[in-house]
Amino acid sequence: MTTSEHGLPSALAAHDGEQVEVNGRYEMFHQGRYRVMGPDGPTHWLCTIELDGGGSLRIGGRRDTEREALVGRPVTARGRLLVRPSGAPPHVAQMEPAPTLVEATVTADGELPLYDTVPTGVGGRREVVEVLTTHLAMHGDRSPELPPAPDGVRVVRASPPGVRFYRFLYDAVGAPWHWYDRKRWTDAELAVVVDDPAVEIHAAWRHGTPAGYVELDRRTAGQCEVAYFGLVPEAIGGGLGTWLLRWAVREAWRDESLARLWVHTCTLDHPSAQAVYEKVGFRPYAHERHRQYVVR
Numbered sequence: 001m002t003t004s005e006h007g008l009p010s011a012l013a014a015h016d017g018e019q020v021e022v023n024g025r026y027e028m029f030h031q032g033r034y035r036v037m038g039p040d041g042p043t044h045w046l047c048t049i050e051l052d053g054g055g056s057l058r059i060g061g062r063r064d065t066e067r068e069a070l071v072g073r074p075v076t077a078r079g080r081l082l083v084r085p086s087g088a089p090p091h092v093a094q095m096e097p098a099p100t101l102v103e104a105t106v107t108a109d110g111e112l113p114l115y116d117t118v119p120t121g122v123g124g125r126r127e128v129v130e131v132l133t134t135h136l137a138m139h140g141d142r143s144p145e146l147p148p149a150p151d152g153v154r155v156v157r158a159s160p161p162g163v164r165f166y167r168f169l170y171d172a173v174g175a176p177w178h179w180y181d182r183k184r185w186t187d188a189e190l191a192v193v194v195d196d197p198a199v200e201i202h203a204a205w206r207h208g209t210p211a212g213y214v215e216l217d218r219r220t221a222g223q224c225e226v227a228y229f230g231l232v233p234e235a236i237g238g239g240l241g242t243w244l245l246r247w248a249v250r251e252a253w254r255d256e257s258l259a260r261l262w263v264h265t266c267t268l269d270h271p272s273a274q275a276v277y278e279k280v281g282f283r284p285y286a287h288e289r290h291r292q293y294v295v296r
Contacts, residue, residue: 028045029045030045039061074109138281141250143246150243152206155244169201173230202216222257263282
């Protein structure tokens with residue numbers, strides 16, 4: 001597939017100024033201090049359609065209700081294509097002109113994928129929930145200065161943690177938030193990851209008992225993922241979570257070759273999870289939706 005100088009498929013770019021219909025994923029990006037005018041007033045959120053064929057089209061500031069319902073979903077969008085939007089109306093104004101779909105109408109496309117990650121043998125009432133996953137990243141250490149550790153808290157790397165201790169941490173922290181994926185792995189599969197020297201398991205201990213942990217995955221050169229992070233239920237609510245995350249960010253950036261630190265959270269996590277990630281310097285860059293089974 002050939003692309004135009006603006007990153008659009010050439011076949012689409014050829015319809016500059018015309019009404020078009022495109023398929024893609026609904027996305028939104030926070031513009032920091034910049035704002036655009038949307039139907040609900042000024043907004044920091046700029047929305048786009050990430051095209052199935054590559055490239056993206058901006059659709060400007062959209063209604064709050066639309067963003068909340070569609071972000072991360074596959075959608076169909078219809079509107080007038082402006083490859084060079086110098087004359088775009090205010091609600092699609094942008095700092096740097098980019099291909100834009102003017103007066104777009106957007107509708108959800110089909111069913112969301114449904115995943116069953118619940119391990120065999122888990123008892124309880126099963127139900128299907130819709131999950132929105134948010135991916136966040138930082139490209140330089142922007143975290144606030146790390147304050148002293150809370151009273152009685154120390155962080156110790158388990159190197160290697162071993163499968164039995166890792167399963168204890170994973171369940172103790174993740175059970176309230178429906179962490180199922182790694183419960184389905186065999187011991188051999190789990191050991192390959194958690195005992196890898198490039199995967200760091202840092203356990204937070206408070207007055208001699210495990211209070212939480214963070215997993216830093218450095219297996220990709222120049223990148224580090226906060227693969228798992230959280231506290232046991234008894235440790236939530238006193239500020240330890242924010243401190244431990246700041247500690248983890250500082251620890252990740254000890255690698256001078258690191259260019260990107262990233263994490264993801266979802267609507268099954270603690271309600272404050274995303275706010276805490278943003279507080280220490282992470283910024284959202286992508287979303288996706290799916291359905292999955294959970295056990296209540």
